[in-house]
């Protein structure tokens with residue numbers, strides 16, 4: 190399949206994006222498992238502060254791409270660069286996941302991975318403590334500086350749980366929370382590591398319509414109130430079209446399109462690859478866009 194890329198409005202292509210304030214940049218990322226090419230020369234420029242969605246049919250390579258960005262997989266070819274806000278550039282290719290997290294990328298998983306027997310607060314505190322300035326010796330000795338750092342990290346964990354709407358469930362055991370709350374907790378835990386980029390892998394999977402709306406608001410607030418760039422894998426087209434600034438489409442490991450939600454949903458390769466070949470499917474997505482345009486946007490007025 191040819192790489193047929195639609196760029197965002199205003200003629201932003203690779204050259205234009207290179208001059209922009211980028212937070213993540215990949216080029217020619219190629220990942221193989223045996224004879225199977227899972228990612229094929231994937232190029233991405235993610236702008237600082239944007240919500241970028243990665244969509245594509247099952248098996249397109251979306252999670253493999255996340256795994257490559259976060260150090261779980263090491264692509265055989267290509268470059269992956271993180272551009273922190275304080276300047277410089279770090280190669281992430283082949284970095285260990287905990288280092289990628291320390292640099293400033295945090296992720297959630299398709300299958301929720303919490304400590305089920307610990308409380309919501311304990312789950313977040315464990316993540317927050319990775320950012321503690323005090324060393325293990327001063328913590329062991331209970332030095333005032335260590336106690337202060339721990340107190341601050343506790344307070345931050347509680348604030349984060351409030352932020353995601355779990356203020357009444359701080360002391361509930363994670364395993365006993367409903368599915369939507371577990372998703373929120375996973376997001377709070379990722380945020381506790383103070384990321385510059387948050388990668389969400391299918392956060393809407395298994396959530397009900399009310400939870401989806403809450404998730405949509407939460408993603409926007411993470412982006413606008415915390416200033417975190419969000420990279421989102423999602424199958425729920427309504428959520429993607431509503432929340433994403435831009436969308437990148439993978440199919441069989443290749444990027445086949447990129448642009449604003451409305452540009453991408455009209456792209457013939459996307460309609461064919463992702464929405465199915467039926468005109469009815471394509472129309473369904475167009476209707477979603479039309480509905481959203483006519484509905485007042487509460488969030489944007491806040």
Ligand SMILES: Nc1ncnc2c1ncn2[C@@H]1O[C@H](COP(=O)(O)OP(=O)(O)OP(=O)(O)O)[C@@H](O)[C@H]1O
Pocket residue numbers: 222227245246247248249250251252253254
């Ligand atoms: N560790 C691995 N070993 C072998 N093959 C793998 C491995 N990880 C992923 N793959 C293969 O890579 C391809 C892409 O899988 P991936 O999970 O990245 O797709 P996806 O777009 O996230 O799919 P979905 O939407 O279903 O989650 C699939 O064919 C998958 O079987």
